[in-house]
Amino acid sequence: MRTEVVTATLAEVTEKGYDGLTVDAVAARSGVHKATLYRRWGGVDGLVAEALTASADQPWPLPDTGDLAGDLRLITREVFAVFTDPDLGPTPTALIAAAQRSDTGATALRAFFTARHRQAATVAERAIERGELPAGTDGAEVVRAATAPLYYRLFVSGEPLDARTAERAADAAALAARAGLFAPEAD
Amino acid sequence: MRTEVVTATLAEVTEKGYDGLTVDAVAARSGVHKATLYRRWGGVDGLVAEALTASADQPWPLPDTGDLAGDLRLITREVFAVFTDPDLGPTPTALIAAAQRSDTGATALRAFFTARHRQAATVAERAIERGELPAGTDGAEVVRAATAPLYYRLFVSGEPLDARTAERAADAAALAARAGLFAPEAD
Structure with missing residues (x-):
């Protein structure tokens, strides 16, 4: 799930920027339920942070x-x-x-x-x-x-x-x- | 007038950041009419640009x-x-x-x-x-x-x-x- 969410967050932030980034759009794009995204990442800022953490983890x-x-x-x-x-x-x-x-x-x-x-x-x-x-x-x-x-x-x-x-x-x-x-x- | 507008823009952006910066507040703070600010600077982005130009001009x-x-x-x-x-x-x-x-x-x-x-x-x-x-x-x-x-x-x-x-x-x-x-x- 984390991979799908990070991929969707990266695609959304690239296309729309921070101002256009929404949990709804990341949910739609990743196929992960909105409530799950809010529960686990708190909102768009948590999603951005997760995308960075995932990038830092990459070899x-x-x-x-x-x-x-x-x-x-x-x-x-x-x-x-x-x-x-x-x-x-x-x-x-x-x-x-x-x-x-x-x-x-x-x-x-x-x-x-x-x-x-x-x-x-x-x-x-x-x-x-x-x-x-x-x-x-x-x-x-x-x-x-x-x-x-x-x-x-x-x-x-x-x-x-x-x-x-x-x-x-x-x-x-x-x-x-x-x-x-x-x-x-x-x- | 430019000095008043730049001073007001700097004070507003320091206190409220870009997201809280409005032409209305710069008008109120500078005593310069809102219509004048729009005509001469176009909006908040023009005011930010003017503040930078003014800073660059300072000795x-x-x-x-x-x-x-x-x-x-x-x-x-x-x-x-x-x-x-x-x-x-x-x-x-x-x-x-x-x-x-x-x-x-x-x-x-x-x-x-x-x-x-x-x-x-x-x-x-x-x-x-x-x-x-x-x-x-x-x-x-x-x-x-x-x-x-x-x-x-x-x-x-x-x-x-x-x-x-x-x-x-x-x-x-x-x-x-x-x-x-x-x-x-x-x-």
Whole structure:
């Protein structure tokens, strides 16, 4: 049932946005009874949160090029590719915008990004093992540094995002990490 | 009249958010007739856009410490200080969130950030003159790199922002800029 509900929520929020999202439409689309949706998820904000939780749970293959900058470039290239793709981009874009509209959604959004950062931090941990980065480097922070310039354009400044920007953000984060900026010693 | 309308719009959007923002309330608060507001600004989205344009027009003193990292640290410290201050933060936070809710607002938001980046690029241009950065360095991009990790936390991931993060973002941007990552030669 959860899969049907999440799929229906994603389709509805992509087509209609948060303002057009209703429990009725998710019920009709998923085939799950409205009363069940309200009982289990409380309303549209709970449905948006569930969709984010389901996204965070999905396996997400991490690059392993043997080089931090190479791995970070593949991560930022993936963010760039997904969000700027006319078919793939609208759903995560609508989901993030919808999540920002309620406390329930915002809490799920923060948990989603924290989980993603923690997962992707593996590329920094491997770099520490290779001796490419100082021990104690905050891997999640390296990932945030690499991806923040992309999300900043996509969701805050609205300025255009291109492949070169994505690559440069990865290179800048790798450079800062190698210089020890994300290690405790830098304090 | 513009000043009164902008002041009233900022107060209303801070108190009530985009969903509670009405032309009636801005009219009552500003003392400007409702018909005038509709004629000149078209509605709430035009009022939000006007408030952003007015903010972009305000003089904004730039640091000049004689060192790029020092200047960028003062810029990110200012962003951190404003947005995390319980008195100063709510208005720009509400204004940015409101602008994201319409095409008119989003266009004004993009123009606002583009203007800010261009203005703050002065710190990078001075660094080029001092020989601290390669000629041709994209100063606006240096500023974006320094501030993106802050806005990412504030408006996308929702993760907490602290002074250390602001400082580190400035240092990472300065490091990348000095390495030539924002210069054409890096292509």
